[in-house]
Amino acid sequence: MTTPTHNGMNTEAHPNREDVEFRALPNPMINDASPFFRAAGAQLEAASRARTADELIQLLNSAPGACAPSAGDAFYPGCSSDYELDEFLQGWEIDYIEAPYFWKATAPDGSRIEYIEGDVRKV
Numbered sequence: 001m002t003t004p005t006h007n008g009m010n011t012e013a014h015p016n017r018e019d020v021e022f023r024a025l026p027n028p029m030i031n032d033a034s035p036f037f038r039a040a041g042a043q044l045e046a047a048s049r050a051r052t053a054d055e056l057i058q059l060l061n062s063a064p065g066a067c068a069p070s071a072g073d074a075f076y077p078g079c080s081s082d083y084e085l086d087e088f089l090q091g092w093e094i095d096y097i098e099a100p101y102f103w104k105a106t107a108p109d110g111s112r113i114e115y116i117e118g119d120v121r122k123v
Contacts, residue, residue, distance in 0.1 A: 036077070039065025043076050048088045053111035053122045056089070060120060072119030085115065 042063040050056035060066060060074035069075045076085045078101065086094055089105060097103040101117045112123045 035065055039063065039067070040077055041083075042066075044083060044085065044088045047076070047085055048090055050089065050107070051091065052107045052109045053113045056107070056113060057120060057122060067118075069119065072114075072116070072121035074120040075118050076115075076120060077118050085120075 043060050043066055046059035046063045047056060050059050057074040060076055061069065067075045067077060078084060084100060086092075086097075086103060086105065089107075091108040093106045095104045095106055095112070102115065104112065104114045104123070106112050114121050114123045
């Protein structure tokens with residue numbers, strides 16, 4: 001028996017693990033009253049459409065309420081919740097993960113990013 005995975009990560013404990021398309025995940029942050037969570041939710045929704053590192057960076061930076069990047073090409077603040085950026089990257093492969101705040105991924109076109117504590121950088 002195989003363990004259900006998404007982007008190479010164990011999804012067995014995820015409440016929606018039966019969903020083939022993770023972009024269909026309910027995103028309560030998008031309707032949250034807090035501007036911070038609304039912005040983070042908008043970034044996740046946008047990120048689900050990215051097929052290249054450049055597209056991801058552009059979509060994260062152009063989402064309503066997005067924080068300006070400081071040490072990377074884009075910034076996603078993370079939310080310490082069940083909904084994190086790597087779960088919304090459709091067709092991407094997670095190449096390396098040390099912790100939820102440090103991982104590397106490859107886009108469907110072969111371009112790569114690194115995520116470190118919110119900073120998204122093309123590598």
